Amino acid sequence: MSGVLTRAHFLRLTSSTAAGLVLAIGLDGCWHAPRTGIGDTEGDGAGAFSPSAWLRIDPDDRVTVVLAKAEMGQGVATGLPTLIAEELDYPLERIAVAFAPSEARFAYPQDHGRLLTGGSTSMRSSWKVLRQAGATARAMLIAAAAARWGVSPASLTTRDGAVIDPAANRRATYGSLAATAAQLPVPANVPLKTPDQFRLIGKTTVRRLDVPAKVDGSAVFGMDVKLPGMKYAAIAMPPAFGGKVRSYDDRAAKAIRGVVAVVQVPQGVAVVADNTWAAFEGKRALQVVWDHGVAAQASSEQFFAESERLARDPSAGVIATTIGDVEHVAGRRVEAIYRGPYLAHATMEPMNATADVRDGRCEVWVGTQSPTVAQLAAAQYAGLPLERCIVHNTYLGGGFGRRTYPDAVGAAVAVSKTVGMPVKVVYTREDDTQHDFYRPMSVNAIAGVLDDRGNLVGLSHTVVSESVFHWFLPSLANRGWDRVSMDGAAETVYHIPNFTAKYVDYEPGVPVGFWRAPDANWNIFVLESFMDELAATAGKDPVAFRLALLGDNPRAANVLRLAALHGGWNGPARPGVARGVAIGPWNGSLSAMVAEVSMTGSLPHVHHVTAVADCGQVVNPDVVRSQMESAIYYGLSAALSGKITIRNGRVEQGNFDTYTVLHMDQAPGIDVITVDSHDSPTGIGELGVPAIAPAVANAVFAATGKRFRSLPFSDPS
Amino acid sequence: MIAVTINGRHHELDVPAEMPLLWAIRDVVGLTGTKFGCGQGLCGCCSVHIDGRLARACVTPVGAVNGKHVTTIEGLSADRSHPVQQAWIAEQVPQCGYCQSGQIMAAAALLRRHPHPSDDDINQAMSNICRCGSYQRIRAAIRRAAALLAQGGEEAS
Numbered sequence: 001m002s003g004v005l006t007r008a009h010f011l012r013l014t015s016s017t018a019a020g021l022v023l024a025i026g027l028d029g030c031w032h033a034p035r036t037g038i039g040d041t042e043g044d045g046a047g048a049f050s051p052s053a054w055l056r057i058d059p060d061d062r063v064t065v066v067l068a069k070a071e072m073g074q075g076v077a078t079g080l081p082t083l084i085a086e087e088l089d090y091p092l093e094r095i096a097v098a099f100a101p102s103e104a105r106f107a108y109p110q111d112h113g114r115l116l117t118g119g120s121t122s123m124r125s126s127w128k129v130l131r132q133a134g135a136t137a138r139a140m141l142i143a144a145a146a147a148r149w150g151v152s153p154a155s156l157t158t159r160d161g162a163v164i165d166p167a168a169n170r171r172a173t174y175g176s177l178a179a180t181a182a183q184l185p186v187p188a189n190v191p192l193k194t195p196d197q198f199r200l201i202g203k204t205t206v207r208r209l210d211v212p213a214k215v216d217g218s219a220v221f222g223m224d225v226k227l228p229g230m231k232y233a234a235i236a237m238p239p240a241f242g243g244k245v246r247s248y249d250d251r252a253a254k255a256i257r258g259v260v261a262v263v264q265v266p267q268g269v270a271v272v273a274d275n276t277w278a279a280f281e282g283k284r285a286l287q288v289v290w291d292h293g294v295a296a297q298a299s300s301e302q303f304f305a306e307s308e309r310l311a312r313d314p315s316a317g318v319i320a321t322t323i324g325d326v327e328h329v330a331g332r333r334v335e336a337i338y339r340g341p342y343l344a345h346a347t348m349e350p351m352n353a354t355a356d357v358r359d360g361r362c363e364v365w366v367g368t369q370s371p372t373v374a375q376l377a378a379a380q381y382a383g384l385p386l387e388r389c390i391v392h393n394t395y396l397g398g399g400f401g402r403r404t405y406p407d408a409v410g411a412a413v414a415v416s417k418t419v420g421m422p423v424k425v426v427y428t429r430e431d432d433t434q435h436d437f438y439r440p441m442s443v444n445a446i447a448g449v450l451d452d453r454g455n456l457v458g459l460s461h462t463v464v465s466e467s468v469f470h471w472f473l474p475s476l477a478n479r480g481w482d483r484v485s486m487d488g489a490a491e492t493v494y495h496i497p498n499f500t501a502k503y504v505d506y507e508p509g510v511p512v513g514f515w516r517a518p519d520a521n522w523n524i525f526v527l528e529s530f531m532d533e534l535a536a537t538a539g540k541d542p543v544a545f546r547l548a549l550l551g552d553n554p555r556a557a558n559v560l561r562l563a564a565l566h567g568g569w570n571g572p573a574r575p576g577v578a579r580g581v582a583i584g585p586w587n588g589s590l591s592a593m594v595a596e597v598s599m600t601g602s603l604p605h606v607h608h609v610t611a612v613a614d615c616g617q618v619v620n621p622d623v624v625r626s627q628m629e630s631a632i633y634y635g636l637s638a639a640l641s642g643k644i645t646i647r648n649g650r651v652e653q654g655n656f657d658t659y660t661v662l663h664m665d666q667a668p669g670i671d672v673i674t675v676d677s678h679d680s681p682t683g684i685g686e687l688g689v690p691a692i693a694p695a696v697a698n699a700v701f702a703a704t705g706k707r708f709r710s711l712p713f714s715d716p717s
Numbered sequence: 718m719i720a721v722t723i724n725g726r727h728h729e730l731d732v733p734a735e736m737p738l739l740w741a742i743r744d745v746v747g748l749t750g751t752k753f754g755c756g757q758g759l760c761g762c763c764s765v766h767i768d769g770r771l772a773r774a775c776v777t778p779v780g781a782v783n784g785k786h787v788t789t790i791e792g793l794s795a796d797r798s799h800p801v802q803q804a805w806i807a808e809q810v811p812q813c814g815y816c817q818s819g820q821i822m823a824a825a826a827l828l829r830r831h832p833h834p835s836d837d838d839i840n841q842a843m844s845n846i847c848r849c850g851s852y853q854r855i856r857a858a859i860r861r862a863a864a865l866l867a868q869g870g871e872e873a874s
Contacts, residue, residue: 016722044817072813073811073812073813073814073849109820110861117841207806207809211805211811212797212808214814214817215752215797215805215806215810216793216794216797216803217748217749217789217809217818223749223752257733273738274744274751275732277736278738280756346812347848348752348760348762348847348849349752350754350844395814395815396813397813400848414848428756429754429756429757429760429844453820537806626854629850629853630812633852634848637850651824655756655757656757656759656760663844663846663851664839664845667839667853670816673746
């Protein structure tokens, strides 16, 4: 085996281990790419019709959609092809899906050449572009048929992947027209369907394309990539943040059967072996002397104490929003301090990446939210120009923001470069938990002013936290506050005549990152819990108290009313069960929830959640439902028991026994109600997160009178 | 040498007896449907059947399966026809999909013990973790699979 593998070579080679990546005839007799996740973005070339980077029609009638977004469970591998299939008049289930590699030409215009999946923006950024791609291709295929038959394009129609001439009772498949269509000029401004013409968008009958491969084990995740001659590596990384290797003794590691090399890389000390287990065992046997660095004494208690001091210091921080004068507004003042912990992402698939750095080229296979960011890391650690590095994407075993970060890619590239062999780096679960980019810890000081009728006339909200942009794109944090750190705090859905939001940047040096609905996942917990406090102080019903502030926000008022209606807010609750309500805005979408909770000792047990989602036009109703369920469970998991703590500069939690997550027996029933809308889609992957924790906390207050101003609920404090 | 039958196929594996079955299946035999999630038997991603019984392959030494029959997700059925797989498709359970091989193997084992499990039975038996939150759909799919089995669906393993 010499040289770097070509893509086609890789496809041929993996087909033997990954249950058939070659095209195959499906059960219904149609052409399918098996939905294993690695399709062929290039095709055979000859005679193919590719009017945009995201769509290719081959002469044999294969239609391939190249995804510029990562499939991490949120359903883009179905939703985005749906947009093309809708306008192309092509059967969705016959579309083959391929993931875009790290090439700027695949990025949507709105993403400025960057391939990045995050912020619930996939549907938003593709909504026009991909329908346009489908409609344009269809127009060109019709033009090709019209030319062939010598008739007017207006006399032709399309159905199920063929152009139809009803007058002459003839048809031509798209594949048979592909070569002709490819010679035609690309028309501009082809009209799109109106909602009444949709056959796929918004229809309940559309099923996910990736489900078959995810019930038979054939879906290929980064963890499943296997190259000829590939070795497996585990990395001993500095236990304390900012630590370094001082020295190491690898004799015991090398004595383990299957270990082939131990090498030092910028990330730590790598044990390279014939299989993953030998690499793990070798890492365990490795004796490393660490320089624990400046953070060696740091603890989260210390961070909280300092953050709390900053939260109370009027001279600290920068103002993000000011409306009116909250300092001097008359009325009854209510104040509270909230404390949120660091959280790990705990994706089911631990971080991993496979790299082959040889002969002046670097090729990477990884499940990543950003092939672009991964490529930058690859180039950095390979010491090669960007154009000599390529990143291929796979299915992601969970993302939640974590797979934006290319740390495993950097490690795999560094190790492969050092040993001169293809290498897959695999994090243990403990590595994954202890070397994350965490949801920032946060201390929030919030104060409200109620007038003599109990109306909210003033609110101030101070957020003290680490900025995720310092660990991602520092240029975006330069204004002193950034929209992620202040998401859910700088703006509210409510009309409050006097309002101030302030950000205090506190950087203790713990890597922080995007964590599903950053950082509204915490700031909205604070705001919506505090709204409940204010309603209780004013002696008002929590729904009525909020509605009074939503006079100029009919969309928010609507989701709240619907949640109250469907959640039985005004009806009797079962004995021992209390309800809580919250509104959760996320990046242009809106949700409201009613949670039903009873107490088991001091812990809440959530029985049922009624969730309303307004995400604009629903493209796939079942995927929208599943994403609300998903985000609610994800947020609930963190609220019930999620907590990362730092002691002696390192994370105390390791596996699922110490970083506990939601299990089946804690998972409430969830009803999702979606708002009918033909507005452009605004995103669904994270919308369920912000409102769930405050809805539960508010139900706990209703049940017990106890107000949780820190999470998780399992904390004894 | 460890002699083990995986999905009906006999393998002689030249690996240390203490290597977890998970890594023998994935890295040595080359079947990647069985997943690594925690390495401690805590998450269930690696669930397989050993002589028909549910086991977590990441904490099962391969030496302990010498002479036994192992079924992985690839062997549950040849064509996704197992009632649990059918139910998983009907309820559109998977999201990221990484835990689903283990969930399906655990559900298939549960239904062999309990052909008509209540929600409580399901909650107790299904200790596999799903971070995407497919729990509600898993419950529905297990009830659906139970109904399919009661109608005479064949169980393949």
